[in-house]
Amino acid sequence: MxxxxxxxxxxxxxxxxxxxxxxxxxxxxxxxxxxxxxxxxxxxxxxxxxxxxxxxxxxxxxxxxxxxxxxxxxxxxxxxxxxxxxxxxxxxxxxxxxxxxxxxxxxxxxxxxxxxxxxxxxxxxxxxxxxxxxxxxxxxxxxxxxDEGLSRAVREVFVGLWERGLVYRGEYMVNWCPRCNTALSDLEVAHDDTQGSLWHIQYPVIDAAGALTGDHLVVATTRPETMLGDTGVAINAKDERYLHLHGLRVRLPLMNRDIPIILDDLADPAFGTGVVKVTPAHDPNDFEAGKRHNLPHVKVINEHAQMTAEAGPYAGMDRFDARKKIVADLEALGLLAGIQPHNLSVTKCDRCTTILEPLVSKQWFVSMKPSPRKAMAAVEDGRTTIEPEQWRTTYFHWMRNIRDWCVSRQLW
Ligand SMILES: [Zn+2]
CATH class of the missing domain: 3.40.50.620 (HUPs)
Structure with missing residues (x-):
């Protein structure tokens, strides 16, 4: 052979x-x-x-x-x-x-x-x-x-979680893909480090009677189009520079809406001017700050990434066209205090790479309170070890900062 x-x-x-x-x-x-x-x-x-x-x-x-x-x-x-x-x-x-x-x-x-x-x-x-x-x-x-059997298992688990109080439906801020037209979980978000800009915008301060005081606060933002939805401006309670303004209001440029100056840790005295705009409808941190101070939500960008009727003269525009126009309008009004190059992490849809829009929407969430506690206990008492050891810190950071899991999607 x-x-x-x-x-x-x-x-x-x-x-x-x-x-x-x-x-x-x-x-x-x-x-x-x-x-x-x-x-x-x-x-x-x-x-x-x-x-x-x-x-x-x-x-x-x-x-x-x-x-x-x-x-x-x-x-x-x-x-x-x-x-x-x-x-x-x-x-x-x-x-x-x-x-x-x-x-x-x-x-x-x-x-x-x-x-x-x-x-x-x-x-x-x-x-x-x-x-x-x-x-x-x-x-x-x-x-x-x-398959029918597997779908039944999903329903069984879902209802079981509901009965234990671990799933709930509510209006919260989610990652929204304007192209896929659906909410996404944090795991479906890609982070892309890019070179952006930090726009410094002047907000004129007004007194109790509604008259301009001649003073102004300068906020810095990487997303000027969201300013149309601002419902507050935050300063830090430890920041001596601005404390005398607490309780007064500012007049939101372009919209001419008067919004309060609030004290909140959202404002970091060491970052930028130490003053931050608060846009509860379009930023996860501002959403939380808005809850703390009972600030209204003004939604200026919709599910298709277009400006809403609340955006006044910018209604109907694409979000990035609106950005250009807003910056130009602010400049024309003499309210643009400066533009700085700024590195930022842009969140994109993991599937289609469209830049995501943080939006408040009604979705189903799984509570992430009990499970991280158990997962942390397992590492703390040595049942689970993490190699190499230095990643323990990262692990605990994840577990402590994990947000409730958005499990609903808007698909056909
Ligand atoms: Zn997408």
Missing amino acids: QLEKVYEPQRFEPRWAQWWLDEALYAADNTSTKPMFSLVIPPPNVTGSLHMGHMLEHTMIDMVVRWRRMCGYNTLWLPGTDHAGIATQMVVERQLGQQGIKRLDLGREKFEEKVWEWKALSGGRIVEQMKRTGASCDWTRERFTM
Whole structure:
């Protein structure tokens, strides 16, 4: 027998992969009395094909699973795929876009059909890839995250959390993608360090009778378009420079609305001029400050990133066009005190890279109060150790500053 010089895996592997399946070597046995070991695959998204990251993960899982099987366990590696709502909708929208078709033109029902077509294609491909690479899953039990049984499990967990007071619905500030038209969780936000500007704007101070005092406060902002929604200006209680102005009001330029000067730690005497504008409807920190001081919300940017009717003369403009116009108008009024280059972290949609808009909207949230407490206790008492040690600080920082988790999305 002549050995071939080159090994051609494609001549052998498909045959063996098929044989493994035909012999049901990886099927778990419901009637077995052996000790059990089961593991659910982190289901790959139906957004295309498997990539190297999946291969690494599946190889590691497969090692554990096969080792258990060899140790005599009745072993189940449960395979499946994930509908991955936003990501999958994006893929299908992009494909339709190449044919010049928009989701809205198609309508919801037709669009959903297209998504299911794609699911069959991508999900099918992923499963074939896994079978072909020999992942030792029990293929008789394959699941999809929108199967009836899994959907019931989601409802069960959700209602359970509700009954324990751990989910609630409310109007809070969320990361909003104006292109995807949905709220996002903090984990779906990309942070992009860019060179921006810090615009310094003069707000004239007025007295109790509403007359200009001739004095003014200078606020610094990286997003001048939000000033139209300011409902306060904050100074720090320890900042001697401005204390005499506490209790007076300023006249909001361009809108000619009188808003209070408040004392709040939001204003850092060491940063900028030490004075900050407070825009409860468009900034997470200002939202909190607004709650502390009972400041009204004036929403000047809408879900499509356009200026609202509350933005007066800027209504209907795109947020970035409005920014240019506002800066020019302030300059014309002599109220632009300066522009400084400023490095800032811009938050973008992880899926489509559109710059996000922090917006107050009615969403469902999972409370992040009890679980971080338990997670921190596990590290504090040594049940879990963090390597290298120096990352403990980062871990505790995350756990202490974690915000409630926005779990609702606005998808078709
Ligand atoms: Zn987006």
